[in-house]
Amino acid sequence: MSSEPFDSDDAPPLTETIAPGTASDPPLGAEDAVTVTVDGTEVTVGSGATLLDAVEAVDTDDSVPALCQYDRQDIGPRSECRTCMVETDEHGVVPACSFPAEEGLDVETAAADAAEARDVNLDLVLSDHNLRCTTCGKNGRCDLQDAAIEQEVEEPRYGVLGDREEYEPIDDSSSFIQIDRNKCILCNRCVEACNDVQVEGVLRMEGSGQDTRIGFQNGAETMEDSTCVSCGHCATVCPTGALVEKGIEDATTIPLPGFTQKNSVGKVIDGTDDSKEPMTPKKRDLPVDTAPEEDKEVRDWP
């Protein structure tokens, strides 16, 4: 009895074959149309609205990057980057992208605590980001780059992920999509695009702490061995250079010999050539790998 997960007769179990590894968030957003005040301007937003809908409707005092937010196709809010914090009179500092709009709420974007939280969190995103824009396939059309420019980040407080030893290899094994996890901001858009929109059940969130990464539900190590059907939806929604369609991964790099995106990381997993077919039935048959959580080794101090 104790080891059985809780199930009930009238609620459907988690979709049997899809295990994205993410939490089932509650429905977020206002129940009805409500009016809130953002930086002194009243805005009325419709049912289902979050504070970000209101923030985006006015010319705010301070810019709110809202980096991980994606406002199309029922993806998100993941509300993980916390670069959308705003101050409210009732609830203090809250994440605008996932906080339900509430009648009469007064929102301030320029309040010091909220502005500091947005800045620090953006710097924290950059601290774990391989910021080599000049060899990145998304240079010039990247949400993180846009946010950093707009916030006038000059020297991120915590530096950037510059230690080559710590880089994860680029997964270049698929002939359709390339993964560079060193540029991933864990916004979960790709996982939702893959599971909730395309219902393919390929991608998932895995690990915890600094090991949190996008992975594959069949437990494969590489994109080539995953059950990917090459629909490309994940690359479309990815805000950064983490998921890029093959062929354009070097499109924006400086045209100098050796100055390539692969060289920028140095470690690359190549494909095996023998299975360029997108998805074989065999891969689909692999069991979904859902090993339960275990205690992790904690790094020695100091």
Added chain:
Amino acid sequence: MSLLDTDRTTVRIASREAETAIGDVLRDADSEVHAVGSTGVPAVEPLVLLTEDGRTAFFAACSVGRAEALLTGLEDGFDSVVDGADAVVEHDPNAARLPATDLPELSAGQRTVLGPCGWLRPTDPDDYEAAVGFGGSDPETIRELGAEILGRGWGDWCQDRTLADSWETAREADGDPTVVVNAHGTGADTLLSSSAPFAVLDGAAAVARATDAERIVVYISQDDDHAVDQVETAVWGYPDPPVSMSVVTGPAVYRAAEPTMAIEAIEGNHRLEARLRPPGPDETGIHDRPTVVHTARTVAHLAAALDTGSPADSRLVTVTGDVAAPATVELPERARLAAALDAVDGAEEYKAACVGGRFGGLTDSLDVRAGPESLLDAGLGTEGVVELLGEDRCVVKFVGERAQFAADTNCGRCVPCREGTTQLAELLRDLYDGRYRRDGIEELIGVMERSSICTFGVDAGRPTRTAMTEFESEFHAHADGRCPAGSCPRKAEVSTT
């Protein structure tokens, strides 16, 4: 028949283990011998309690030899052995709780919520019925008490808030509510689940009545086998359960006690991360249905309040860290935390205490009242855990290890916690390189507190923040290349990359 109603001499053996070596010896006595679960204070266990006609003799930390002597002595009757007891007390012949004694380890605080622990057979419904009584209070009475009781511990959705609002939310939400008893992780919750499982279930049943819930799920770490067994047995033995009751285990990782991760685990998700809020689980919880989440402490407190008519003005406090064995006692809210130290051996000298669980606040003085307001005013945590650091411990190392623990074991979902804890650990490592940036550390911790999704990230910086205030000279000393405790390597030996 209940243990309280007997006329004969009763021998109780209070111990975490149901089977003890002294139990084998005393079984031959011409009296009833019963295993009654742990008192919460292992230093006195196994504890033999001999009761006759409203008198109980205490034999603490009873060895096999002592038990054999007791057995022989008992042949000449109760009076012939009381002289050898560590304490003898007189009490109501049908005493419902372990009687108060001046035995130092057991003298700390009171035993209201802890009443059944070490006195009743944990899984015997007759004992609980006779001592406390399975409550049939009407929902209105329960809700009134719920408006006075604060949730206990970070595993409680209503931590430091009254329960009644959350119940109201659950009642008004769509669907039949579920009551989750979160007994994952904290010492006092494990103690209550093991030693007083009926108090836990009875309290949960009261919450179910107050919220019109249709089921109760007790959630326990899969490593706490004993607690799991005890609660499962109590579920089977519960007389006429008003709603369905079951036990579900979760992974033995710290974060699994967070209320929404508990719900994820109960739903069977293989990977645990926190859910966004608001709305909270009391509106949309297990399988989208309203779910109230309380710790075992909270519901046991409610059960005791229904028994006595008003909430006990007390807090369960577990003393752990550099002590011989952790102990759990019940302190009046106005008592000083220092009073809890009587229950443990080895607490004479300590340099600091981390008050409030893994991510509690550091202090050098336990001269602070146990109630939540005083603790919060002092910058400490209300988890009900006092972790002692002995004289030879390094505070910087302690908070560095806590920051690293947070960095390695967070769920990975939100940036302020996932990346913030990592950078916090790095900023603390910089001390070994001669850099102490207090402003930067405070700025980072402030942002973690104000923008993390769940309590894990909100609290993760507290050990560091409080230590920088209370023990700042140690931070400067480390930046100068010196560890006053002598336990950190000098900077030349540390690579901070």
